[in-house]
Amino acid sequence: MAWSSSPASAPRNQGLVIPDDWPGYKLDLFTFPHHYSEDLECVFIPHGIITDRTERLAKNIMNDIGDNYITVLCVLKGGYKFCADLVEHIKNLSRNSDKFISMRVDFVKVKSYCNDQSMEEIQIIGGEELSKLTGKNVLIVEDIVGTGRTMRSLLSHIEKFKPKMLKVVSLLVKRTQEGHGYRPDYAGFEIPNIFVVGYALDYNEYFRDLNHICIISEKAKAKYKV
Structure with missing residues (x-):
């Protein structure tokens, strides 16, 4: 494995x-669902590594905002597995820590992709419930940030x-040429500008049942295209 780790002073x-x-x-x-055996190029990030990295993110969040009541806002559908595990x-950390986070989990659905292409118009579904966030400590849990355009739109909407x-x-955070300079407060992995599936990330609603994050084949993109 030849991934680069951030130095201690890196954000x-x-x-x-x-x-x-x-x-x-x-x-x-x-191991993975047999019906996807012809649809994947490789396992890009194994489930065990995702689990360990998620635990570290949880520790960072505890250290930063422990002793607070927070509303966890899960971005559906791709964020649900990451959110549940986080x-x-x-x-678990709260049970064995001097700090404690009391959490309430809510959901918002954002649609920004068709096939493997980002759409111009971003749809926010469930936004009528966001008025409950007034005066609250909010942690948005997202599966992947690409150009940052979708998250900027969601943040702008919530800030109202x-x-x-x-x-x-x-x-996940993608390295993209179209990036708008946005970075989340916490990130699990920075990945190349590739289309990945699994661990609830989908391609037209397929591949959410994969435990690993994988690279989809071009043949599969054509097979499941809408």
Whole structure:
């Protein structure tokens, strides 16, 4: 494994950097749903590494905003597995820590992709409930940040309701030429500008049931295209 780790002085929002030339792991080293055997190029990030990195993010969040009541706002659908695992890690840490985070979990759905392309118009579904965030400490849990355009739109919408605190944790951050300079407060992994699936990240609603994060084949993109 040749991933680069951030130096101690680097900002936490950089995440664990996976280089552009990372080839991933051969599929036959792991188990996954057999019906996807012809649809994947490789296992890009194994589930066990995702779990360990998520636990570290939970510890960072505890250290920063412990002893607070927070509303965890999960961005559906791709963020649900990451959110569930992150919240569970925070709960476990809270039981054995001098700090404690009391959490309420809510959900918002954001649609920004068709096939593997980002859409111009971003749809926020469930936004009518966001008025409850006024005066609250809010932690947005996202699966992946690409150009940052979607998250900037969501943040701008939520800020209208004047939350007390607003932070973002994203499992993945892409290195893109179209990036708008946005970085979440906490990031799990920084990855190349590739389309990945699994661990609830989908391609037209397929591949959410993969435990690992994988690279989808071009053949599969054509197969499941809408």
